[in-house]
Amino acid sequence: MTDTSSTRAIATRSTGSARAWAPTVGFIARRIGGLAATMLLASFVVFGALYIAPGSPISFLTQGRSVTPEAIAQLEAQYHLDEPFFAQYFRWLGGVLTGDFGHSIIFNDSVSSLLGQRVGNTALLLLVATVLVLALGLAVGLFAGLKPGVLSESVIALATAIMAVPGFVAAVVFMLVFSVQLGWFPSFGAGAAGWDAIYHMLLPAAALSVASIAFVARLTQNAIRSELKSDHVQTAVSRGLPYRFIVRRHVVRNAAMPVLTVAGLTIAGLIAGSVVIEQIFQLGGLGQFLVDSVQKKDFPVVQAICLIYVAAFIVLNTLIDLAYALLDPRISLGKKAS
Amino acid sequence: MTTALAPKRGGAKPRRTAAFRAPLTGIGLSGQVAFWALVAIALLALLGPLFVQTDPNAVDLDYAYAPMSPWFPLGADASGRDILTRLIVGSRTALLGPLLVVTIATVLGTLIGLAAVWFGGWVDAVAVRVIDAIFAFPGILLAILATALFGSGLPAAVIALSIAYMPYIARVVRSAALRERNLPYISALRVQGRGGFAISARHILPNVSGLIVANATLCFGWALIDLAALSFIGFGVQPPTADWGAMVGSGMAGILQQAPNEALAASALIVITVAAVNTLGDRLVQRSENRA
Numbered sequence: 001m002t003d004t005s006s007t008r009a010i011a012t013r014s015t016g017s018a019r020a021w022a023p024t025v026g027f028i029a030r031r032i033g034g035l036a037a038t039m040l041l042a043s044f045v046v047f048g049a050l051y052i053a054p055g056s057p058i059s060f061l062t063q064g065r066s067v068t069p070e071a072i073a074q075l076e077a078q079y080h081l082d083e084p085f086f087a088q089y090f091r092w093l094g095g096v097l098t099g100d101f102g103h104s105i106i107f108n109d110s111v112s113s114l115l116g117q118r119v120g121n122t123a124l125l126l127l128v129a130t131v132l133v134l135a136l137g138l139a140v141g142l143f144a145g146l147k148p149g150v151l152s153e154s155v156i157a158l159a160t161a162i163m164a165v166p167g168f169v170a171a172v173v174f175m176l177v178f179s180v181q182l183g184w185f186p187s188f189g190a191g192a193a194g195w196d197a198i199y200h201m202l203l204p205a206a207a208l209s210v211a212s213i214a215f216v217a218r219l220t221q222n223a224i225r226s227e228l229k230s231d232h233v234q235t236a237v238s239r240g241l242p243y244r245f246i247v248r249r250h251v252v253r254n255a256a257m258p259v260l261t262v263a264g265l266t267i268a269g270l271i272a273g274s275v276v277i278e279q280i281f282q283l284g285g286l287g288q289f290l291v292d293s294v295q296k297k298d299f300p301v302v303q304a305i306c307l308i309y310v311a312a313f314i315v316l317n318t319l320i321d322l323a324y325a326l327l328d329p330r331i332s333l334g335k336k337a338s
Numbered sequence: 339m340t341t342a343l344a345p346k347r348g349g350a351k352p353r354r355t356a357a358f359r360a361p362l363t364g365i366g367l368s369g370q371v372a373f374w375a376l377v378a379i380a381l382l383a384l385l386g387p388l389f390v391q392t393d394p395n396a397v398d399l400d401y402a403y404a405p406m407s408p409w410f411p412l413g414a415d416a417s418g419r420d421i422l423t424r425l426i427v428g429s430r431t432a433l434l435g436p437l438l439v440v441t442i443a444t445v446l447g448t449l450i451g452l453a454a455v456w457f458g459g460w461v462d463a464v465a466v467r468v469i470d471a472i473f474a475f476p477g478i479l480l481a482i483l484a485t486a487l488f489g490s491g492l493p494a495a496v497i498a499l500s501i502a503y504m505p506y507i508a509r510v511v512r513s514a515a516l517r518e519r520n521l522p523y524i525s526a527l528r529v530q531g532r533g534g535f536a537i538s539a540r541h542i543l544p545n546v547s548g549l550i551v552a553n554a555t556l557c558f559g560w561a562l563i564d565l566a567a568l569s570f571i572g573f574g575v576q577p578p579t580a581d582w583g584a585m586v587g588s589g590m591a592g593i594l595q596q597a598p599n600e601a602l603a604a605s606a607l608i609v610i611t612v613a614a615v616n617t618l619g620d621r622l623v624q625r626s627e628n629r630a
Binding site for chain 1: 467471475476482483485488559563572573583590593594596598601602609612616
């Protein structure tokens with residue numbers, strides 16, 4: 001079964017017929033199906049959480065605040081609490097899919113417009129952190145991998161130590177050194193739009209990504225080292241090819257795929273860490289809003305932000321997975337990886 | 339476990355003893371250093387609070403942000419409480435939470451992983467789907483959701499993180515047990531008429547236990563970071579209870595007042611512990627992969 005399908009895959013690929021794309025399409029469809037199933041389960045958990053909470057849903061939503069009967073009626077209408085559980089769920093899910101996350105209890109505004117004002121700051125933080133991880137992590141790893149010696153050994157040892165530094169610890173230390181003592185960066189706030197915003201994001205993004213930078217550096221160094229030792233590189237060296245050419249064509253190209261994949265997954269992991277960092281630096285993004293809303297017990301907002309984070313996390317993971325499988329020609333689709 | 343009393347032949351004896359007789363072989367110098375560092379930290383948490391003379395929660399505003407002195411070896415915090423005392427007492431809170439998380443996650447994950455392998459079929463399919471679904475929730479996000487539901491504090495956070503870390507162990511156990519299950523000695527046991535539970539518990543489990551311990555160690559480090567982060571933003575350990583993560587959080591005010599001792603000392607303990615745990619865990623994973 002496996003044998004025949006793989007030979008067929010090879011045959012169709014080499015002939016270049018229209019059927020060559022069939023396994024690819026099937027593969028993408030399966031992954032997207034898995035993504036949809038996981039998202040459905042996640043949304044079910046986020047919605048069902050309202051019913052796991054102690055007390056009745058309405059008393060949990062209002063949390064003993066004195067609310068007007070109209071507000072209670074609005075909540076009941078919003079959550080359709082008089083309907084059966086699954087009818088409520090699918091109503092809620094339908095709203096979410098059309099961008100309607102309900103109404104905030106504290107702000108008396110629609111959740112989606114509240115989130116819309118804040119999502120930019122979170123995206124910028126994650127973007128700057130991504131750039132830092134890729135630029136610094138890959139550069140340091142490349143250097144340590146290609147230039148063995150005392151310096152690169154100590155850089156990797158340092159990276160191993162830095163991997164144990166949680167984001168909030170890095171944030172505290174960076175804030176102490178770079179903004180309180182040296183005064184190079186602002187301690188709090190997101191700044192005005194444009195370059196000022198990026199400037200305000202540098203310190204938070206560095207704190208968020210420092211452990212990931214160290215991780216990616218170590219990973220890259222490892223991959224480069226093992227490529228350098230591999231047979232095809234040794235062959236290329238013995239053929240007398242120029243060193244720079246070997247590094248570019250044989251070492252970096254082969255090391256790139258696995259490194260970029262794991263780096264991508266690491267960056268997806270930054271999404272959860274950004275909540276704490278935003279809270280520390282008061283960046284006014286979704287993460288800080290999540291913490292505020294948990295403190296103020298504004299449950300519709302908590303639900304919406306949790307769902308958005310989980311969705312972003314799953315979608316990123318799936319995209320990286322797809323990219324890895326589609327871009328690496330050595331991986332044949334439509335069957336199990338051997 | 340009633341059959342455990344039956345005399346065993348040498349051949350059927352699990353290989354478990356090798357991993358437990360010499361827990362410190364094959365993990366290298368860095369692994370040994372990490373191990374003894376963790377022993378020291380564990381002793382600090384177990385015995386340290388017994389020797390503490392000062393009350394960790396005694397507020398005295400006259401000594402707010404007191405500098406280092408013989409009376410305050412590491413200075414005092416914003417409420418004039420002795421930082422060293424709170425670090426020592428807080429080590430129990432800081433380590434107990436992750437310990438609970440790892441214990442619950444490991445027990446549940448191992449059960450699910452073994453059951454998925456032994457029953458196979460739809461049990462395995464359901465287990466894999468559940469594992470994937472829980473993986474979609476970053477641990478700290480699930481914990482924040484849990485504290486939103488059940489209120490801030492250690493219990494909600496610990497339960498949420500246990501659930502979040504469970505699939506990690508379950509996945510490791512499942513893939514290791516799958517390998518193990520296809521080995522001839524399992525078929526031999528089945529031919530002899532041993533039941534699925536006995537084989538899973540007494541033969542497969544001991545043989546994958548090295549890998550379980552290694553991955554549980556790594557989980558301890560992540561759980562410590564997550565719980566400390568939760569206490570830092572105020573959702574975990576509640577004041578006035580001393581805790582490393584909470585102390586970094588309360589020390590934030592001191593940072594802006596040029597009195598960073600509390601935050602830095604607590605941060606240092608967190609980083610040292612996590613670094614030791616990560617090193618030991620990496621080494622243990624390497625060792626069990628080499629032996630497999």
